Amino acid sequence: MSERSIIARWRARVGLHDVLAQILVALVLLMAVYWLVGNVISNLERQNIASGFGFFNERAGFGINQTLIDYDEDNNYGRVLAVGLLNTLLVSVLGIAAASFLGFFIGIGRLSQNWLISKMAMVYIEIFRNVPLLLQIMFWYFGVLRNLPVPRQSLSLGEFIFFNNRGFMLPAIHAGEGALWYLLAVIVSLGAFFWLKRRARQMLMATGNIATVWRPTGTLFLLALLTAYLIAGVPFQFDIPVLRGFNFRGGISIIPEFVALLLALSLYTASFIAEIVRAGIESVDRGQREAAAAIGLTGPQALNLVIVPQALRVIIPPLTSQYLNLTKNSSLAVAIAYPDIVSVFAGTTLTQVGQAVEIILVTMLIYLSLSLVTSLVMNWYNARIALVGGTHG
Amino acid sequence: MKMLSFQFRVVIVLVCACAFSQSAAAAETLSIVKKREHVQCGVSQGLPGFSNPDDKGNWVGMDVDICRAVAAAVFGDSKKVKFTPLSAKERFTALQSGEVDMLARNTTWSMHRDTALGVDFTGVNYYDGQGFMVRKDLGITSSLELDGASLCTNLGTTTELNAADYFRTNNMEYEIVAFEKADEAVAAYNTGRCDAYTTDQSALYAQRLKLTEPSAHVVLPEIISKEPLGPVVRQGDDQWSDIVRWAHFAMVNAEELGVTSKNVDRMKAAKNPSIRRLLGVDGTFGENMGIGNDWAYHIIRTVGNYSETFERNVGKSTPLGISRGVNALWTQGGLQYAPPVR
Numbered sequence: 001m002s003e004r005s006i007i008a009r010w011r012a013r014v015g016l017h018d019v020l021a022q023i024l025v026a027l028v029l030l031m032a033v034y035w036l037v038g039n040v041i042s043n044l045e046r047q048n049i050a051s052g053f054g055f056f057n058e059r060a061g062f063g064i065n066q067t068l069i070d071y072d073e074d075n076n077y078g079r080v081l082a083v084g085l086l087n088t089l090l091v092s093v094l095g096i097a098a099a100s101f102l103g104f105f106i107g108i109g110r111l112s113q114n115w116l117i118s119k120m121a122m123v124y125i126e127i128f129r130n131v132p133l134l135l136q137i138m139f140w141y142f143g144v145l146r147n148l149p150v151p152r153q154s155l156s157l158g159e160f161i162f163f164n165n166r167g168f169m170l171p172a173i174h175a176g177e178g179a180l181w182y183l184l185a186v187i188v189s190l191g192a193f194f195w196l197k198r199r200a201r202q203m204l205m206a207t208g209n210i211a212t213v214w215r216p217t218g219t220l221f222l223l224a225l226l227t228a229y230l231i232a233g234v235p236f237q238f239d240i241p242v243l244r245g246f247n248f249r250g251g252i253s254i255i256p257e258f259v260a261l262l263l264a265l266s267l268y269t270a271s272f273i274a275e276i277v278r279a280g281i282e283s284v285d286r287g288q289r290e291a292a293a294a295i296g297l298t299g300p301q302a303l304n305l306v307i308v309p310q311a312l313r314v315i316i317p318p319l320t321s322q323y324l325n326l327t328k329n330s331s332l333a334v335a336i337a338y339p340d341i342v343s344v345f346a347g348t349t350l351t352q353v354g355q356a357v358e359i360i361l362v363t364m365l366i367y368l369s370l371s372l373v374t375s376l377v378m379n380w381y382n383a384r385i386a387l388v389g390g391t392h393g
Numbered sequence: 394m395k396m397l398s399f400q401f402r403v404v405i406v407l408v409c410a411c412a413f414s415q416s417a418a419a420a421e422t423l424s425i426v427k428k429r430e431h432v433q434c435g436v437s438q439g440l441p442g443f444s445n446p447d448d449k450g451n452w453v454g455m456d457v458d459i460c461r462a463v464a465a466a467v468f469g470d471s472k473k474v475k476f477t478p479l480s481a482k483e484r485f486t487a488l489q490s491g492e493v494d495m496l497a498r499n500t501t502w503s504m505h506r507d508t509a510l511g512v513d514f515t516g517v518n519y520y521d522g523q524g525f526m527v528r529k530d531l532g533i534t535s536s537l538e539l540d541g542a543s544l545c546t547n548l549g550t551t552t553e554l555n556a557a558d559y560f561r562t563n564n565m566e567y568e569i570v571a572f573e574k575a576d577e578a579v580a581a582y583n584t585g586r587c588d589a590y591t592t593d594q595s596a597l598y599a600q601r602l603k604l605t606e607p608s609a610h611v612v613l614p615e616i617i618s619k620e621p622l623g624p625v626v627r628q629g630d631d632q633w634s635d636i637v638r639w640a641h642f643a644m645v646n647a648e649e650l651g652v653t654s655k656n657v658d659r660m661k662a663a664k665n666p667s668i669r670r671l672l673g674v675d676g677t678f679g680e681n682m683g684i685g686n687d688w689a690y691h692i693i694r695t696v697g698n699y700s701e702t703f704e705r706n707v708g709k710s711t712p713l714g715i716s717r718g719v720n721a722l723w724t725q726g727g728l729q730y731a732p733p734v735r
């Protein structure tokens with residue numbers, strides 16, 4: 001039923017006094033909110049607690065050990081908010097990707113005919129789903145951190161990647177001007193890949209012949225890289241981390257807090273996603289699988305072309321709430337000192353500035369926006385696949 | 394789910410306290426405390442020597458003694474106090490919202506806190522300064538050798554800011570790893586996540602006791618900041634503020650006058666007018682604050698004088714083994730000085 005028809009029917013059914021009652025309730029609600037806000041402000045003033053959002057422009061003065069954008073102590077609290085938000089987004093986006101990937105395979109594994117695989121998937125799900133997330137975070141952080149070597153005895157991979165209890169140290173790549181040619185090569189190859197793929201599909205539909213896409217794309221990509229090399233040479237510089245003093249300097253370091261949080265969040269959420277995927281696949285009628293087999297599709301083909309597209313319609317809505325959960329759960333980062341928005345903004349900034357009402361409000365609004373955007377994207381995707389499903393159903 | 398519950402609490406408490414009640418900050422703390430029949434005191438989540446539960450579950454420490462002294466002054470009974478363990482981050486919100494009557498939580502008196510948070514510091518019960526603790530086998534003797542070090546510390550403290558200032562001033566690089574709970578910061582330092590643990594020097598000695606091998610760690614000699622630690626009350630309730638302020642002063646004055654928990658009953662008969670005024674034999678000093686005139690007598694009888702609480706909790710005979718240093722009386726070259734009871 002469309003939204004418009006609901007409103008039309010509602011208009012037809014309710015009279016004027018019903019509408020007035022609604023307006024009255026809305027007014028009372030507004031007044032209550034107005035009174036609450038006014039009262040909070042006047043009470044804060046009476047208690048001599050500073051209020052307002054002027055603090056955003058004040059100098060922060062503290063350090064943060066993982067920043068995706070340039071930050072130092074001279075930046076202001078607004079910048080701190082941006083740094084914290086980006087750190088939250090980083091761990092959430094990567095966590096969502098990892099949890100989906102892992103959860104999908106475990107969910108399928110759970111339905112495997114192979115007794116060992118299905119039991120292993122079950123054990124995984126039961127363990128990770130039933131241990132509180134905070135404990136899992138602590139386990140990955142303290143349990144695993146304890147066993148890692150000190151910087152002087154770092155494990156190394158070919159002397160340019162290092163691993164110790166301060167995290168992963170990777171070489172940084174600094175690109176010169178000539179790197180644009182390489183970028184161009186990648187873009188051209190990608191464009192060619194999608195174009196060829198579309199053509200191959202059209203050909204498949206028209207003639208039934210299967211055309212290879214990978215071979216021409218690969219050749220083109222190598223040629224493009226060679227051209228870029230001939231024009232620009234090697235415009236990259238590697239900044240390899242070296243042990244100096246207490247720890248490695250240079251390169252990129254991935255802090256253990258991030259690794260532990262990402263591991264815990266994705267392993268925990270994957271167990272829920274696995275169950276959602278299992279339920280989704282089981283919801284597809286047995287006849288579909290049999291029909292797929294009857295027209296000669298192989299097991300993986302049947303899964304890809306017949307089962308999963310239908311299962312997705314059942315999977316997406318609960319999957320969305322798992323994504324929301326993961327994003328919100330990332331606030332547990334504060335327990336292991338990962339500098340997310342709750343730690344640097346609703347934590348350090350809150351205590352330095354002391355304006356709990358404003359800061360908690362901003363933090364809540366940000367989490368709300370993140371959740372709404374995630375829901376919006378997932379609903380859009382859901383609507384799209386629902387439509388595709390509808391055409392043949 | 395510590396974090397979630399904290400945010401939830403902040404919101405609930407602030408909405409309730411700010412929106413619905415008019416009472417929390419007004420000059421009524423004493424009558425609320427009297428009606429409730431105990432003092433609600435905000436302390437740390439466990440810092441040996443300052444506020445820490447002993448093996449029987451009783452809170453002990455120098456900060457705890459301030460809470461007990463206030464209870465003794467108000468009720469004549471130092472047991473009429475309940476403790477709320479608070480993280481560094483939660484403490485001011487808990488006080489502002491009226492969840493606790495006072496903080497005695499190794500809290501640094503700074504201008505911003507005093508002027509912008511709606512709270513007042515009533516005095517300094519421990520003069521401290523920030524220091525660093527490192528592993529002995531690093532072979533470091535000065536904090537100026539810490540260039541490039543990772544520092545574990547507590548989130549939402551002056552420590553975080555001081556460390557940033559110190560390293561920048563001395564042109565050194567550093568990585569800060571800030572934990573919400575002190576226990577986790579210590580655990581992370583213990584596992585080797587950080588080269589140094591930094592906080593107030595007294596707390597370094599206290600936390601060192603929690604490490605797997607305390608003797609393998611050394612506290613560096615430099616003190617990089619002033620950290621005057623003291624009790625905190627809500628701004629605007631002068632009567633309550635006076636009681637908390639003078640509970641500490643009574644203990645300092647008692648030490649100066651040689652009054653201890655052991656001789657306090659005898660001292661009541663002393664001829665020295667200063668002692669007579671302190672113990673409420675003469676004058677109406679208690680009444681002026683809205684409590685009994687024998688307020689200080691009860692403090693000294695049940696909690697002791699400043700020297701007694703210092704030696705019992707952090708002094709030479711305790712595992713912390715801290716000497717009086719700047720916390721000696723002014724008459725002995727220290728900073729502890731109390732205005733006269735007159």
